[in-house]
Amino acid sequence: MIVVLTLLAWVSAITVFVGTLLPLTHSVRWWVRAWEFPRLHIAVLAVACLLLVVLIPIGFKAVLIAGLVACAVYQATRIFPYTRFANTEVEIADDVPDDSKIKLFSANVLMENTRKSDLVEIIDREDPDVLFLMETDQEWLEAIQRCLDRYPTVLTYPLDNYYGLIFATRLTAPSAEVVFLSEDNTPTVRAELLCPDGTGFNFIGLHPRPPVPGNDTILRDQQIKEAAKLTGNADWPTVSMGDFNDVAWSWTSQRFKRYGGFLEPRVGRGMFSTFHAQYPLLGVPIDQLYLTSGVGLVSFGRLEEFGSDHYPISAVITFHGIAKTEPDQTAS
Numbered sequence: 001m002i003v004v005l006t007l008l009a010w011v012s013a014i015t016v017f018v019g020t021l022l023p024l025t026h027s028v029r030w031w032v033r034a035w036e037f038p039r040l041h042i043a044v045l046a047v048a049c050l051l052l053v054v055l056i057p058i059g060f061k062a063v064l065i066a067g068l069v070a071c072a073v074y075q076a077t078r079i080f081p082y083t084r085f086a087n088t089e090v091e092i093a094d095d096v097p098d099d100s101k102i103k104l105f106s107a108n109v110l111m112e113n114t115r116k117s118d119l120v121e122i123i124d125r126e127d128p129d130v131l132f133l134m135e136t137d138q139e140w141l142e143a144i145q146r147c148l149d150r151y152p153t154v155l156t157y158p159l160d161n162y163y164g165l166i167f168a169t170r171l172t173a174p175s176a177e178v179v180f181l182s183e184d185n186t187p188t189v190r191a192e193l194l195c196p197d198g199t200g201f202n203f204i205g206l207h208p209r210p211p212v213p214g215n216d217t218i219l220r221d222q223q224i225k226e227a228a229k230l231t232g233n234a235d236w237p238t239v240s241m242g243d244f245n246d247v248a249w250s251w252t253s254q255r256f257k258r259y260g261g262f263l264e265p266r267v268g269r270g271m272f273s274t275f276h277a278q279y280p281l282l283g284v285p286i287d288q289l290y291l292t293s294g295v296g297l298v299s300f301g302r303l304e305e306f307g308s309d310h311y312p313i314s315a316v317i318t319f320h321g322i323a324k325t326e327p328d329q330t331a332s
Contacts, residue, residue, distance in 0.1 A: 005056050012049035013064055016042055020071040026251060028218040030211035036250045037284045040271070043075035078249045081267045082285065088268030093296035093318050100320035101298055102171070102195060106132040107312035108207070108243040108275075108287065109140055111162050115307030116143035122306060123147045126314055132189065133166040134207040134243050135308075141166065157187050167205055169193060174200075181226035182219040184209055188227065192236070199319040201295065202238040204230065206288075210245035220245060221252050228259035237294035238262075239317065241287075243275075243310060248285045262290035265300040265315065274313060277305040287313050296322035 019035045019042045027033070035042075050068040053061060080086055105128035109119060123131065124147065131151070133140070138158045144166070148154050151168035157178050158164040167176065167189045176191035189205035204227050208220040224244060231238040238260065246253050248266055257264065266272055266285060273283030287310055289300060298316035305311055 002056060005052065006058050009049060009052045009056065009058055009064075012045055013053070013068060016046045016049060016071050017067060020046075020074060023251075028216045028221065030213060030216050033211040033217045033250075037247050037286075038282075039075045039079050039247070039249060040284075041282070043072050043079065046072035046075065079271075082248060082271045084268065084270055086268045089263045090265045090267070090291060090297045093298050093320070093322065096296070096298050096318045096320050099196060100318050102130065102317050103128040104130045104132075104239065104241060104289070104315045104317065105312065106134070106205070106241040106243075106287065106289075107306075108134045108308060108310035109136060110308035110310065111135040111137050111140070111160070111164070113307040116140065118306040119308075119312075120144055120147055122303060122312065126303070128314070129170050130193070130203060130239075131166070131168040132203075132205040132241055134164075134205075135162050136164040136166045140164070155189060155191075159187075163187065163207060163209075165189060165205065165207060167191065169203075171195060182208070182223040184219040184223075186219075186223065188223065190230065195319060197319070200236045201319070202231065202236050204238060204240040204242075206240065206242035206244055208245055217252075224252055224256050225259065228256045228262070231260035231262070231292060237319075238290075238292045239295060240290045241313070241315075243286060244288045245286055246288075248288065253288070257290065260290070261292050263293065265289055265291065265297055269300070272300075272302045272313070274302060274311045276309050277311050278309060287311070289313060289315050291317065294322060295319065 022032045023036045046068050053064045105126050137160045141158045148168050151170050153169050153173040155167040163186050172194040174192045178187045179190050181188050191203040194200050208223040209215045211217050271285045273285050274287035296318040298318050300315045303312045303314055
């Protein structure tokens, strides 16, 4: 029994050390970047392994204990901002008139998902002013056409490779286009939108490729960086949404915030993990919402699953009585 526990302790400890140290290299290799996703899970594994090492006779006990404590503390530090114990970056705007609220909705639909009517019901219920859907092919486009008919501005880019998208809005849109910010043929939405009171803001909808076998992250990282640079050069405030295929605490996400001057509703409120919807214990926050200063937040949340591997997210923003504030520039 001791032999089995000792083997388990060493395997767990090595996993914790590898999962903690590899992302520090900032390598673009998919098998390195994938370790940035399960920081919470690595922290939990480090604590469990630490307890095991303390309780059993094992060689290098002091070294293992010190290493596991260091890894657990480091991982906890990275995910701490995405707990309710941290200070919030975006305060909730109170007493906002209904006619000054803008509802946003985004969802990765999972291209082969057959529960299309479930998403239609959610869209009908939420009735968003700005709708952004990802992984939409021609079949999905036809399935939600009834929903799209209510919007005066609709952009569709159906693809059968998991990177199609649909953007729709009832707001006045001086411009709305599909652009390509990297060389991997992955579309991005860029739009200028006007609220009913005439306030203008930019919308950027992203869905870069994930770090999986065959997909290193150099083009994903470039796409996220270029999107942030668009925002940094904009005169209007900006909202960015989508399945970033990157966790909120990664160094590329933090760079995105710095370059674009973004604030994050998740900070101080919780992880709101959106993937994987069928395996919630493995959940990580990869569907994002970012706001620049000058955009007020009325609400933000994760909605129910509808057969996709992602949960949809919904937010209500406002520009009513919102003073412009400077974002925190100290994120790593």
